[in-house]
Amino acid sequence: MEDLSRFKQTYFDESAELLAVAESGLLRLTPGEVDSDEVNAIFRAVHSIKGGGGAFGFTELVAFAHEFETVMDGVRNNSIPVTTELVDTLIRANDVLGQMLAYAREEAAAPPGTTDDTVAALRRHLAGGPAEVTASEPTPTVQPAAYPDDEDDEAGIFGDAMAAIDAARTEAETGIGAPVPEGKLRWTITFRPKPDLLLSGNEPTFMLRALRRLGDATIDCDLRSLPPLPALEAELLYLSWTVTLVADPDVDQEKINDVFEFVADECDIRISVEAPPPAVVAPPAIQASTDPVPVSATPPVPAATPKPPDVARAEPAKPRPNAGNSGGEHAGLTSHTIRVDLDKIDRLVNMVGEMVITQAMIAEHVRDLPPGEFQELLEGLEQLAQHTRELRESVMSIRAQPVSSVFSRMPRLVRECAAATGKEVQLVTSGETTEVDKTVVENLVDPLTHMIRNSIDHGLEGPEERERIGKPRAGTVHLSAQHRSGRIVIEITDDGRGINRPKVLSKAIEKGLVQPGASLSDEEIDNLIFLPGFSTADQVSNLSGRGVGMDVVRRNISSLGGRIGVYSAPGEGSRFVLSLPLTLAVLDGMVISVGEERFVLPLTNIVESLRPKAADLHGLVGKCDVMMARGEYVRLVYLHQLFGIPKAVTDPTRALVVLVETEDGARLGLVVDEVLGQQQVVIKSLEANFRRLDGVAAATILGDGRVALILDVAGLREMSRHYESGYSRPPGPAPAALPAPALEPV
Amino acid sequence: MTLIKWSDEGGQVRLGLPSDLDLPMAQPLLEGLRAGFGASDTVIADAGAVERVSTACIQALLAASRHAAEHNRTFAILQPSEVLTEACEDLGLAPWLKQWSRA
Incomplete structure (x- = not known):
């Protein structure tokens, strides 16, 4: 059961993504400008949700998805015109599908009538469609193609019907024995679904119809596995098909594989291709064969003849992860992604965080080693630091999303x-x-x-x-x-x-x-x-x-x-x-000291640090001190004042001023005792472990094991503004006063 | 869900197929066909109202036609709708439908 719930979770996660795909596709649907790729993507999204839902027995969800999918199929084959009303209905259907998923996730039944209005609206669009289908789409002439071997085994089972089918199965009618028309390729696709294909919400008619759209198709249904009426299991599938498709050269194996994209694990598909014979060779009748002929078995193809795609060669395709024993050729279906539980990633992130701290601690200890000695150790530690940084970035990129x-x-x-x-x-x-x-x-x-x-x-x-x-x-x-x-x-x-x-x-x-x-x-x-x-x-x-x-x-x-x-x-x-x-886990910071306290300033905020001369300092009467830096006045913020830290250096000419910049370009000068050095720090949430503090973004653990606060520069700016009301100069030489109206410090 | 309408007309069992012959309808349809052949030598499936059809239901109709052929019974699909006809074309079963359908 645990395993099943894990698969369910994956299904819900994937369905959420598919809903988003469907929604963005629907929002891009423009009346009169139907992009078939877009429509296919929406169809596939809905179809996948339905398929997975079927596997888990979400019958209501599957029923609704089927309604949705049917209309999308109509859009796909141009039988349902794309109108603003249709797009609105489909968007609503996507919402309802999301609701059904939410109910399924909660293992709750949807309230009666949840889907009624939307189903009615979908059916109204559907009802408008068929008339156009029959009017615009000529009824295709379907001629069954040749059965594979040993068809005689079942002769007579269907009485007259079988005879009728048999009669239709002559080579002349199927075209199997005929040469491939010039400029075309003839594909033979054997589609043998597993018996439970229907239970996963898949419907062979959709796939076969999609194949028919790729060219001139003859479809042969293999009935040999169909049990007698009393033994038939209603929802199991006993049929299989062989499709002979004569198509333009732009139809390649990828397009054919796409048709079966969602059932690759639930069926056996074999594909082979034939090209037209060369013009100079013997009569077609001699060349022809009723067997599906891999391209490698055909004679050399002249340049003017469409060349069967290389991928169609009867070589086994690359195995698809978790593809089971489908054994078919599904080139291009190889997945390059894996789905990983977020908890696992977060554990990895935490471990990398701890590693960053440990690396900082080691760096702290080796700092006191005699210079010139332990050179190899120091170089090794330098490399470790570099690798730690790369590891951190790689791990963070796992959590990154566009x-x-x-x-x-x-x-x-x-x-x-x-x-x-x-x-x-x-x-x-x-x-x-x-x-x-x-x-x-x-x-x-x-x-x-x-x-x-x-x-x-x-x-x-x-x-x-x-x-x-x-x-x-x-x-x-x-x-x-x-x-x-x-x-x-x-x-x-x-x-x-x-x-x-x-x-x-x-x-x-x-x-x-x-x-x-x-x-x-x-x-x-x-x-x-x-x-x-x-x-x-x-x-x-x-x-x-x-x-x-x-x-x-x-x-x-x-x-x-x-x-x-x-x-x-x-x-x-x-x-x-x-x-x-960008990340909530680690940042590059500068460690500073104020009194006996240590703080971390995000490196991205720091412009420079300097020790001002007395002449650069000015006081705004009753407001704050400012410093002339690079031709502009910058408000000074005394951290020891804001945080009530004793034993700090209060005179900026003896302390250091770290010039910092907020995202909106405003600058501040933070008065600190010392700048201790740059360090990667692991962010520990204050809110989660303590409570929010003004001017503080988070906390971290330094290499020596001490806790340091990570400063929020914009928050400090706000704090210093509020501090103005109770402003008093810190001890130290008073800077030259500027009249308050002369400038408006940032 | 609309149910299959069963009627017995002059010794013939007539099954009025619903508009929706989705997968969940396959079991009721199969039971209807079995019961039909249990009650009569002639089973007629009226498919004029079918608006949606699954392969599972077509498969049940296939099995019924085979049963009729094997046991000298009569089976027919009455007035197959366009949707059913198209689905059979998709499945390569157009000749079979033609053989077993009645206008």
């Missing part, structure tokens, strides 16, 4: 929001292949959903208004991802009206979030939208206006060790910038 899994959900959201608001919206995405830790990817869905909803609901103008002000009727929302400075930066940009600052400010005052008469910068006003309970929506809609959203977004992002910023230009649009760590 953000496309999140981005692919957004077209649907945009579609729904556009429909709900009556706006015209175009979604542009870029950087979908950017990879980031799985946990980060998974936690991006809600924040991005909120922000895109907000952009459409609040940001974009309606089509008439946009036209009036000279913008295209359709607003654009651009969702992008990229790696920047060792982090992933996701931007949501819209070309709407931008944040209405007067309205935001008045709402904030009205809600008591800001004191009346307060003087706030544009940036500060923009950031008011992240306050809990803030909303400028005049009316509560389904999309927004309930006062929850952006504060939750910020909380979600910061819980991932990320930050969010907003930039807006009136009339031009808004840009939300999310900056997130």
Whole structure:
């Protein structure tokens, strides 16, 4: 049972991925521009879910998937036209299929009627289809091909019917004995399913129909294994088929294999091919054979004749992992991936983390060795450090996933929001292949959903208004991802009206979030939208206006060790910038000391460290100290003050200032006692083990076994701002005062 | 799920096949055919309403036709629907259907 539940889990995991594939494919379905690859991908996704569901006995799910699949099959063979209504129905069907999977996962029965409406809608589309099928598709002439040998064994069993079939099985009718038409290839495909093929939700008619679409097919059904009526097991399959397919040269073995992609493990498939005989050789009748002839057995093929593909040679294909004893030729079906339980990966990540710590500890110990001695040991340790780093990166890459899994959900959201608001919206995405830790990817869905909803609901103008002000009727929302400075930066940009600052400010005052008469910068006003309970929506809609959203977004992002910023230009649009760590496990940091405490600064934040001269330091009256660095004033942040650390060096001219930069480009000067050195550190969550602390992103264990806090630079910036209210200069020589209005430090 | 409609007309058993002859219908269909041959020498399967059909159900009809041939009974598929006809074409069973069907 345990094994079965493991397989079930795999089935559900794979089904979730397949649902996503189907959904993104459905969202790309455009009326009048049907991409057959896209349609096939959707069909295969639904078919796979159905097949797996059948294996586990999820009958309701299988029944529904079958309805869905049948319509997709109609789309695939052009008998059901792709309309907006159809796409809507199919998207809904995909949702319902997801619900059915959820019920199956919970081992609960779906409430009665869960699928009724959608099934009815699917059937309505189906009902509209067949008329077009029969009108547009001539009824193919099906002539059974030759049976394999010993067909006489069963002669007479079917009485007249058998005789009729026998009569039809002459070489002249089947074409088996005839030469292959010029410019064509003749494929012989023997399809012998295992008896339980139907139980896994697979349906031979789909496969055989797909083969018929590849060319001129004659299908021969082998009835010899069919038991007498009293002995027949209703759901077992006793039939097998031989298909003779005369097709254009562009039909290759891969296309034929694709037809059987999902049943490769559940049947025996043999494929052989014949090319037309050379023009100069003996009459075709002499060449012909009723046996499936591997290409290697055919005479030399002249250049003008379509050459049978090499893959069709009767050599055994590479075995497919877990392919069982199918024994058929399934070139191209070899899988290059394996599915690994996430817990196993996380254990590996943890072990690598511990190894990083151990390596740091050893490095700490050997630092005290006499210079010049133990050279080989030191070189070995250097190599170990290098390998540890590579191992860490490799392990992290296992957990990395492209953000496309999140981005692919957004077209649907945009579609729904556009429909709900009556706006015209175009979604542009870029950087979908950017990879980031799985946990980060998974936690991006809600924040991005909120922000895109907000952009459409609040940001974009309606089509008439946009036209009036000279913008295209359709607003654009651009969702992008990229790696920047060792982090992933996701931007949501819209070309709407931008944040209405007067309205935001008045709402904030009205809600008591800001004191009346307060003087706030544009940036500060923009950031008011992240306050809990803030909303400028005049009316509560389904999309927004309930006062929850952006504060939750910020909380979600910061819980991932990320930050969010907003930039807006009136009339031009808004840009939300999310900056997130690539991994939640290990980072490159700089260890610094303040008093007797050790902290770690993420290396990606550090610009430089310097010891300022007294002339470079200035005080903003009643606010803070600033330092002139590279031609600009930078706010100084005294870490010993923020964290109440005794015995620290308080005079910046005797201490060190580490210049750090936040993702949005703002700089700070952190006053520290010493910079101790660079080190890879393993991130240990403070929230999970203690609680969240302002200005602190996480904790780590240093090489000497001490716990050190990993600083959050943007958090320090916020802390230092709040600290201004109770600002008092630390002891030490007072820097020259600057008048407060002279500059606005970042 | 629509069930198979059984009727006995002048000593002939007539099975009205439902619109949906999916895999779950294979067992009821098979039982209907067995019971039909148990009750009468002539079994007629009315397939005019069939809108969806699985290979399992076609296989049951195949076994019924074979049973009839072997035991000198009469079996016929009445007014096979387009869907059933197409499915039989896909399965290479068009001649068999032609042999056993009645308009």
